[in-house]
Amino acid sequence: MNLLLLESSDFNSDGTAVITGRRCRQLVDVIRATAGKRCKAGILGGKCGTAEILNITPNECRVNFTPEKEPPAKHDIVLIAALPRPQSLCKVLHCATTMGVRKLCFIQTFKVEKSYWASPRLADNEIRDELILALEQCGDTILPEVSFFRTFKPFIEDELENLATGTRLLGDPAGTPAEFQEAATLAIGPEGGFTDYEKSMFYQHGFTPVSLGERILRTEFAVAGLLARLSLK
């Protein structure tokens, strides 16, 4: 936790915030917070600043928050990923959020196992918890938008044009080297890749293949590497 993320529900009428549960335990165990100490903090959906610990026990911590600046700007990147297996989904959510992606779309493709859609990890509260942890890691306060599209064709025909921004790129080891883009929509295939039909649909919608080299990477590392390239500035 590099940033203590406060929610409006944490605040009392006197303007102080009271934290319990995981965040309190992390303040005690990891940051070794004591009364009078300060730590980086932010308001979910709002500004970053400093929290002063007023008092702390293993179960409850009261802080005074001073807002100071805007959170780090998001990159104007939309990530479209074939729904990965549940453990990998968490990593992709974490990676994309910490790297400042504005919008994430998970889609069905031919090689996505149907069972992935039944995972409890897709529940709204599970997704939100993962995003919160990622914001705390990277020092951001703004949740990215996350959407799920359970059928490929309606997504590509009806939704994509509304979602896409900037240069349209399809991750592919055989593509040209990925480079900086002011704004981009990046599509990442499942294990086993997009089918030729799926690729052709992306190409019809203006996507071009980009690569990090001929090596085939796990989804989360392909996402991390491609995002690092696209956001170079």
Added chain:
Amino acid sequence: MNLLLLESSDFNSDGTAVITGRRCRQLVDVIRATAGKRCKAGILGGKCGTAEILNITPNECRVNFTPEKEPPAKHDIVLIAALPRPQSLCKVLHCATTMGVRKLCFIQTFKVEKSYWASPRLADNEIRDELILALEQCGDTILPEVSFFRTFKPFIEDELENLATGTRLLGDPAGTPAEFQEAATLAIGPEGGFTDYEKSMFYQHGFTPVSLGERILRTEFAVAGLLARLSLK
């Protein structure tokens, strides 16, 4: 498994290779291999090529391997990472290997918990297993060199000059944007970062801080992102 990795011990005197255990199960379960099918394969430490399945049961598979080409070139990058917690070590090993790092060095720093050095994950055979999985993922056959240095000062004073190659870079959210390097040595701190003393030692040895932006990333995603930037070509 995107490449079936064969070892010299798999080969019989008739030139065919016999595979059992995990690799055989993956051929059966994931690749759905049957007699006559072909898959990408390689010899550990040698060439990439094609394996033709001669016969296969759930427990044993016999293949005929034809070497065709050199494995993908490694990047001339040496990665120096503060020893991460054991689960993260596996991810860093996997990420750096799949992204083609030539040499990995894990070091002690002030903020590395001593208990990490006692993890069974550091055993030679555990490290080798992780590297093999990574080679199978990315389609490479050459193991990177992996070394461990349990004390910081002897490492930085006595070992670093022999290990380092190319531009010397220290990952730091406050650094300048990481960009392509023909050859590079990249140092990555622990959770909580290098101490000022440790940074000053790296600076004395010619390192400069490089960044992916102000966001603080998990070690494995910082590694993935920085490697993607350094290897852009």
